[in-house]
Amino acid sequence: MKTIHTEVAVIGAGTAGMTGYRAAKAGGKRTVLIESNVYGTTCARVGCMPSKLLISAAEAAHMLQAAPGFGVHPGQVRIDGKAVMARVRSERDRFVGFVVDSVDGYPAEDKIHGHARFLGPTRLQIDDHTVIEAERFVIATGSTPIVPDEWRAAGPRVITSDDVFYWDELPASVAVAGTGVIGLELGQALSRLGVRVTIFGRGERVAQLGDPEVLKVARKAMADALDVRFQTRVVEVAQEGEELVITSEDIAGMRRTERFSYLLSAIGRRPNVHKLGLENTGLERDHHGIPRYDKQTMQCGGSSIFIAGDADNERPQLPEAADQGRIAGDNAARFPAVQPGLRRTPLTIAFTEPQIATLGASYEELCVSHAGRFAIGKVSFENQGRSRVMLQNKGMLRVYAEFRSGRFLGAEMIGPRAEHVGHLLSWAVQAGLTVDAMLDMPFYHPVVEEGVRTALRDLAHHLANEPAHDRPCVDCTPAP
């Protein structure tokens, strides 16, 4: 067994690990980057990029299907599944190529291949070939899709999002378990590409939404567009020939058995912290096994171990992985003189249609932090001018602000152009704008942002009419 001495060891060469590695090197430290799998990152290989490529193909198909609504009749639409998947894979490989080129640019002696496991707070073992003695560490091990054992036992037709992007052809049918961002994005895209899709949700969750009014609108929008069955669990899965026989059970106990080509398990992702030997580090961990860490410095307790990206399960998204990796790597280099890094306003986008965006403080967070002290404004996109023009007049935006200060706090929406509205509003939160200041900004015509203005005006009205708080708020709701 070889032994290597270094100052910083970064575990995982995904987005967080790569930014962590670069930040530690920029801090002047001898740094190694350890990766157990292929280079290329989850985002580029099986995450953000291929999923958006598949969604773009689905949008092209949908535009043709929606065209008759404008009096435009495109003729018979034919979807060439092989061509769709060929483009997804070749463009994906292009993006992966850029990442691999970056890693190729790192010095060979900095890169170690194999699975890392802590032997102690300053020692790692890599497979059975190397021991690394380091002063500081960055855990950037990402996450893995969850597949229950009883589903996995049904064989290779039970798949995860990772598998979809290696298909050569579109299948006839897919059952999707999970109504989170990944389940809805992939389920809707496949459905629009002509695959028979049923999406099962144990509860009534829709992507990352938590605001009950927006959720209600979102459930309807999704159910109008897709065969999505809320409060329905997959209870049995068995392979029969080239198909899976899937039994589901709804909340009333009604069972239904159907056949699908695949079951896509999109019930969540588990941070990769369980085969890391963390029990040998002395770190305090939460009930998921994740080390407790400071969200501003990414430092685990007072130790010289830092954590970043999906591994910490805080905000499992690419921009967060990059930011957290940078902070963790920078502080690993600075240790023990760590300092807070830039954590941005939360922003999450689901590329469903209608799109879904949440930003700033969520409704559920505000019910705890600002119970009775925040006002809500809203707009429905049903009669919003530009949304109707585009035949995309579905959805709702709810915006939140603090009584007295008028400070804008956050928003949740499903609706047209949510990816852009989400950015606009998250910038306002981060800039600390008040609702009045936001209303002083320019709004062109006719644009979806006029809908945002309607919601803000409604919010301003509620802010100006703060109810008397003669009773303590007991039920965790905003003020009436």
Ligand SMILES: Cc1cc2nc3c(=O)[nH]c(=O)nc-3n(C[C@H](O)[C@H](O)[C@H](O)COP(=O)(O)OP(=O)(O)OC[C@H]3O[C@@H](n4cnc5c(N)ncnc54)[C@H](O)[C@@H]3O)c2cc1C
């Ligand atoms: C289908 C899908 C769609 C997505 N869409 C979006 C999107 O549109 N926008 C967005 O912002 N985010 C999206 N995400 C999320 C985003 O991809 C992740 O948040 C991000 O890639 C996480 O980066 P990371 O560096 O934490 O993990 P990863 O990129 O997964 O890197 C972790 C690395 O650590 C390695 N590793 C693990 N354990 C060890 C070990 N013990 N030793 C050595 N190496 C180890 C792994 O092999 C892996 O290479 C999507 C994710 C998925 C799955």
